[in-house]
Amino acid sequence: MNRWLPRLIFGHICLHACMAGMRMAAPLLALTQGYSPLAVGVLMALFALTQVFLALPAGRYADRHGLRRPVGLAVTAAVSGTLLAAVFPIFPVLCLAALCAGGATGAASIALQRQVGRSARDAAxxxxxxxxxxxGPAFSNFLGPLLAGLLIDHVxxxxxxxxxxxQGYRAAFLFAALLPLVTWLCVRRAPQRRSAAAPTTGSRRAxxxxxxxxxxxxxxxxxxxSACWDVHTFVMPVLGHERGFSASTIGTLLGAFAISAAAVRLLMPWLAARLREWMVMAGAMLATAVLFLAYPFMPGAWSMGLCSVLLGLVLGSVQPLIMSTLHQITPxxxxxxxxxLRLLTLNASSVAMPLMFGSVGAVVGVSLVFWTVGVAVGWGSRAAWGLKSVAQPRSVSSL
Structure with missing residues (x-):
């Protein structure tokens, strides 16, 4: 498996960069065409809507069929949706492309994460x-928005x-449509890791x-x-648009957030050997709360960029530990x-929250969104402290 890991990472980067580029370009095009923040919130929510309905079936499908078949279907959906957006860059088609790109990325991510988790020999x-x-996702959140922004501004x-x-938006969508094809080239010969027996869904529920x-x-x-990622992804382009930033500047700010999240993950194996998972999670939640309270007070692109980098460092540190903990407590x-199940719960909120962000932002401004989520994540840090007992791999096979 180890020799396949770089290919899986690169394939993950390309497919996720397709969605990340679309999530930056499609809302900006909608804003340029005169749509309101509420309409943009609807568009952003659609990136998560398909994943709500596909997450559990996609997880069971990956348990039965392994890696290649789920990823192949996801690549087909992502390419089809983004090509339609390049040919017909109008709001209804952008919504369809959001559904396709979001669902494809979610289904493929489940298969990739499962493949890696089942290949590890121990908790370390x-x-x-x-x-x-x-x-992969952290770097693609840098690559996708940055390249999409450059294409929008220069083509x-x-x-x-x-x-x-x-024409710039068409080029960005066309570029996004090519990326999933690279994903398929990376995974089409990867080994399959199916479950020994398919789960009996009638006797067990997720x-x-x-x-x-x-x-x-x-x-x-x-x-x-995850809500903090959604807030930054949705609210930051709206805030940048209000302050007159160019698409390249907005893409760079989103890219700074993503590249710092990727950079900190290079250190996570070293940190994970020295710090407990619950300590990192609780500290990250408290630091995120402080940064979210400060973000709306940043006066310009450089100060907002500094906040984006710090947020990327904090939020990027937790996902590997969350995924490791999830595999330790799951049969x-x-x-x-x-x-x-994890993807379903996250994307159910990702559907509802951009709608709420758009509604609140249209009425009282986007700053209140930052402050509200900052308070919520600070309060929720208590749950991370409750994970102290996850110290060694264990099973919940009694479920």
Whole structure:
């Protein structure tokens, strides 16, 4: 498996960069076309909507079929949706592309994460491999928005138009459509890791996993920290648009957040050997609360960039430890199902929260969104302290 890990990481980067670029370019195009923050909130929510319905079936499908078939279907969906957006860059098609790109990325991520988790030999290797795998989404959150922003600003000029015209957006969407094809080239020969026997869905339900108190605590921690990613991804472009920043500047700010999240994950194997998971999670939640309270007071692009970098460092440190903890407290034959449950709960909130962000931002301004989520994540740090007992790998096979 170790020789396949770089290919899986690169494939993860390309597919996730497709969605990350779309999540920056599509809302900016909608704003340019005169749509309100509420409409942009609806568009952003659609990136998560498909994942709500596909997460559990995708997890069970990965348990039955391994890696290649789920990823192949995801690549087909992502390419189809983004190509439609390049040909027809209008709001309804952007919504369809958001559904396709979001669902494809979620389903493929479950299969990739399950493949890595089932290949680890012990808890230490589990943390190390998830630390490396988690670099993929973090780096793609830098690559996708940055390249999309550059294409939006410059392709129109190269073709005789102006910065930020429709041709630039078409180029960004076309670039996003090519990335999933690279993902398929990376994984099409990877070894399969199916479960020995398919789960009997009639006698076991995914929600039974939540009977375990530690699973409930972990899901709450993961949901709050994921909400912080959603807030930054949604609110920062709106805030930058209000302050007159260019698409390249907004893409760079999002990219600074993502690259710092990727950089800190390079240190996670070393940190994980010296710090307990619950300590890192609780500290990250408290630090995020402080940064969210300060973010709206930043006066310009440089200060906002500093906050973005610090947020990336803090939030980027927790996902490998969350994934490692999830595999430690989940039965071996239900890893895909547990990953699907995690994705379902996260994306259910990702559907609702951008709608709420857009509604609140349209009425009272986006600063209140930062402050509200900052208070919530600070309060939720108590749940991370409750994960102290997850010290050694254990099973919840009694579920």
């Amino acid at each position: 290797e589990l943390k190390r491999m998830f630390s490396w795998l988690s670099i 129109g000029v190269w073709l005789g138009g102006r910065p930020g015209d429709l 929600w039974d996993l939540l009977r375990e108190p530690q699973m409930r605590r972990l899901m709450l921690v993961n949901w709050l920290l 071996h034959d239900r890893h895909g199902e547990a990953l699907g």
